[in-house]
Amino acid sequence: MEKIVEVKNLHVTFSTYGGTIQAVRGVNFYVNKGETLAIVGESGCGKSVTSNAIMRLIPDPPGKITQGQVLFKGEDVTKFSEKKMRSIRGVDISMIFQDPMTALNPTLTIGSQLMEGLRQHQGISSARSKQKAIEMMELVGIPNPEERLKQYPHQFSGGMRQRIVIAIALICEPELLIADEPTTALDVTIQAQILELFEKIQEVTGVSIILITHDLGVVAKIADRIAVMYAGKIIETGTKRDIFYKGQHPYTKGLLKSVPRLDVKGAALTPIDGTPPDLFSPPAGCPFAPRCPYAMEVCNKIYPDTVQLSQSHEVNCWLQDERGKRLLATTTTKE
Amino acid sequence: MSQKVLSVEKLTKHFTLGKGRTLQAVNEVTFDIQKGETFGLVGESGCGKSTIGRTIMGLYEKTAGNVIYEGKNVHELGEKDQFQLRKQMQMIFQDPYASLNPRSTVREVISEPMEVHKLHKNKKEQLDDVYQLLEEVGLNRDHANRYPHEFSGGQRQRIGIARALALRPNFIIADEPISALDVSVQAQVVNLLKELQITKGLTFLFIAHDLSMVKQISDRIGVMYLGNMVELTTSDRLYENPLHPYTKALLSAIPIPDPDVEESRERIIVEGELPSPINPPSGCVFRTRCPFAMEICATRKPKWQEIEDNHYVACHLYSEEQEVNSSPKTIVNIR
Numbered sequence: 001m002e003k004i005v006e007v008k009n010l011h012v013t014f015s016t017y018g019g020t021i022q023a024v025r026g027v028n029f030y031v032n033k034g035e036t037l038a039i040v041g042e043s044g045c046g047k048s049v050t051s052n053a054i055m056r057l058i059p060d061p062p063g064k065i066t067q068g069q070v071l072f073k074g075e076d077v078t079k080f081s082e083k084k085m086r087s088i089r090g091v092d093i094s095m096i097f098q099d100p101m102t103a104l105n106p107t108l109t110i111g112s113q114l115m116e117g118l119r120q121h122q123g124i125s126s127a128r129s130k131q132k133a134i135e136m137m138e139l140v141g142i143p144n145p146e147e148r149l150k151q152y153p154h155q156f157s158g159g160m161r162q163r164i165v166i167a168i169a170l171i172c173e174p175e176l177l178i179a180d181e182p183t184t185a186l187d188v189t190i191q192a193q194i195l196e197l198f199e200k201i202q203e204v205t206g207v208s209i210i211l212i213t214h215d216l217g218v219v220a221k222i223a224d225r226i227a228v229m230y231a232g233k234i235i236e237t238g239t240k241r242d243i244f245y246k247g248q249h250p251y252t253k254g255l256l257k258s259v260p261r262l263d264v265k266g267a268a269l270t271p272i273d274g275t276p277p278d279l280f281s282p283p284a285g286c287p288f289a290p291r292c293p294y295a296m297e298v299c300n301k302i303y304p305d306t307v308q309l310s311q312s313h314e315v316n317c318w319l320q321d322e323r324g325k326r327l328l329a330t331t332t333t334k335e
Numbered sequence: 336m337s338q339k340v341l342s343v344e345k346l347t348k349h350f351t352l353g354k355g356r357t358l359q360a361v362n363e364v365t366f367d368i369q370k371g372e373t374f375g376l377v378g379e380s381g382c383g384k385s386t387i388g389r390t391i392m393g394l395y396e397k398t399a400g401n402v403i404y405e406g407k408n409v410h411e412l413g414e415k416d417q418f419q420l421r422k423q424m425q426m427i428f429q430d431p432y433a434s435l436n437p438r439s440t441v442r443e444v445i446s447e448p449m450e451v452h453k454l455h456k457n458k459k460e461q462l463d464d465v466y467q468l469l470e471e472v473g474l475n476r477d478h479a480n481r482y483p484h485e486f487s488g489g490q491r492q493r494i495g496i497a498r499a500l501a502l503r504p505n506f507i508i509a510d511e512p513i514s515a516l517d518v519s520v521q522a523q524v525v526n527l528l529k530e531l532q533i534t535k536g537l538t539f540l541f542i543a544h545d546l547s548m549v550k551q552i553s554d555r556i557g558v559m560y561l562g563n564m565v566e567l568t569t570s571d572r573l574y575e576n577p578l579h580p581y582t583k584a585l586l587s588a589i590p591i592p593d594p595d596v597e598e599s600r601e602r603i604i605v606e607g608e609l610p611s612p613i614n615p616p617s618g619c620v621f622r623t624r625c626p627f628a629m630e631i632c633a634t635r636k637p638k639w640q641e642i643e644d645n646h647y648v649a650c651h652l653y654s655e656e657q658e659v660n661s662s663p664k665t666i667v668n669i670r
Contacts, residue, residue, distance in 0.1 A: 042517040042518065042519060042520075043517055157608045157609075159608055160608070187379035187380055187544070187609075188379065188544070188546075188585065188588040188589055189379065189584060189585060189588045189604075189605045190608065191588065191590075192587075192588035192590075192602065192604055192605075193604055193605075195590070196602075196604060214517065214518060215590070216518070216592035217547075217589065217590030217591055217592045217597070218590050219592070220590060220591065220592050220593055220594045220596075220597040221590045221597045221598075240594045241594055244592070244593060244594050245594075254519060255518065255519060256592065258518055258519045258521070258522040259518050259522075259547075259592050260522075260525075260547045260548050260550065260551040261547060261591055261592060261593070262546065262547040262550060262574060262586065262589055262591055263574070263591055263593075263596060265571060265574075268526075269522040269525060269526060269551060270522065271519055271520070271521075271522035271523035271526060272519040272522075272523075273523070275487045275489065275490075275520070
């Protein structure tokens with residue numbers, strides 16, 4: 001399968017008064033054409049920074065991509081000039097942000113915001129771009145598009161604004177869409193509508209999607225593959241079923257056990273004790289070790305290598321590493 | 336069941352907006368809370384659930400109806416009695432960042448209510464009490480002299496809980512206490528609340544939009560829509576046998592973190608968006624989005640009635656009068 005984007009050993013840091021935060025610490029993943037990859041993790045794990053780095057939206061200073069490559073259709077985006085980057089943003093790679101209330105310009109009509117990308121990037125005449133804008137609004141399910149083009153963002157509800165944001169992101173027919181918590185600010189019944197819309201647009205346009213979220217329910221519904229992030233690293237990747245049914249990393253398992261399920265009666269929640277580490281001085285070993293019920297001595301000292309569990313499923317955990325398993329055997333016999 | 340702690344009788348709260356407009360935040364809501372139970376109040380943003388909590392506390396004046404706490408009408412008490420009542424009813428707020436004064440140490444935050452109510456004879460006694468509360472919520476005495484910014488979100492919410500417990504209340508209103516927290520931390524806080532409920536015999540009103548978490552913690556649940564309570568029953572029955580079309584839609588909109596379940600289940604997508612509470616629909620407020628709306632729904636407000644033991648619903652599909660208007664065939668299981 002063709003890889004649309006491949007991220008290799010990405011490192012991003014931010015300099016602050018308190019020191020340098022190592023927000024992303026060597027992240028590797030790829031997205032195939034037409035699939036949805038979900039990046040899952042808690043706040044501060046680096047999932048948004050990773051997606052912003054793909055778009056080269058890390059403010060420099062204080063932020064910096066210190067190492068690694070972001071290959072978009074084989075070309076390294078991190079090496080592009082700002083001018084070249086501008087011709088890619090919105091055209092080849094588009095982004096949807098969390099808050100539909102602030103993502104739109106309140107002083108411009110919906111129509112002009114929809115057409116801006118077309119005019120800017122593709123030099124299309126105003127009559128044709130208006131036609132295209134109306135088509136997009138129909139695709140994302142906004143009734144009376146012709147009328148509503150003339151209206152301003154405050155005349156739309158939250159759900160409708162998110163539909164408009166999606167329409168703007170898709171109007172230049174990008175190959176990759178990055179959606180950063182696209183439904184977090186919405187009510188559940190509206191979230192359900194927007195998730196259906198994502199499935200529909202992927203079917204219609206064949207766009208690849210990187211979905212950033214903390215909501216495992218949303219992931220179970222629309223992801224194809226999942227990357228689980230913790231403290232600036234991807235600790236496990238696999239297909240949706242690999243992660244939900246065969247997840248091996250103790251963090252992945254802990255995360256799944258800590259969310260309540262509507263369809264399961266009376267099961268107790270098992271929280272993960274403790275909090276994520278400070279990324280000013282990230283630990284040398286596995287960052288989850290201090291919270292991990294299975295941590296061994298080696299976990300605190302050396303970060304585990306990637307272990308390939310199947311063709312689609314990989315994990316960074318000493319418990320899955322042959323060498324780690326030997327250690328485990330010796331410690332248990334001693335006891 | 337055991338004794339009633341709180342009865343809310345036909346509680347109505349309208350806000351006057353000027354220009355003769357009124358926002359109908361809560362309309363004739365009726366429910367009881369029994370001693371030692373957790374009553375969950377769910378609904379989407381703007382449904383009036385927080386207004387109910389605040390009106391019960393006496394933070395808002397009611398427009399009509401009654402709130403009876405242990406035989407006393409909350410809104411008709413004199414100032415002195417109100418002051419005493421506050422000792423028994425406390426609140427936990429949503430945002431652990433905004434609800435703690437950044438200039439006060441944890442000790443000051445927790446001891447302020449004790450001082451207001453002159454709970455202790457001397458500072459020593461008070462400090463011991465603060466230490467004890469900190470330990471009860473899973474923090475330790477070293478935390479007493481720190482400031483809120485030194486804590487993570489979950490820890491701050493624990494401080495907020497300790498403050499709510501400072502006066503040894505019997506009844507606690509928790510307004511979205513976990514929605515600002517990460518998933519693994521949410522479970523920690525929910526488990527803490529459950530534990531405190533058992534050890535201290537607390538009664539909870541748990542207000543939240545996340546139905547899966549509410550179901551996890553509540554004994555009974557009331558579902559709100561646009562200022563009206565549409566259904567009330569035990570949390571298991573609400574999931575197994577929801578009656579109101581809105582409850583059914585809400586349940587089906589919540590994604591379940593399990594790919595097999597998620598892909599196989601049928602979903603009812605509610606079309607459209609929430610109408611304005613300034614100008615709510617006539618008759619049943621849900622009729623504009625309801626797939627089963629009939630003629631009567633526009634003309635008459637459905638009665639709040641007990642369909643089976645401990646299962647209340649306000650919907651014309653279940654009232655006897657409607658049989659003339661439509662065939663009972665429309666009552667299919669749409670879950």
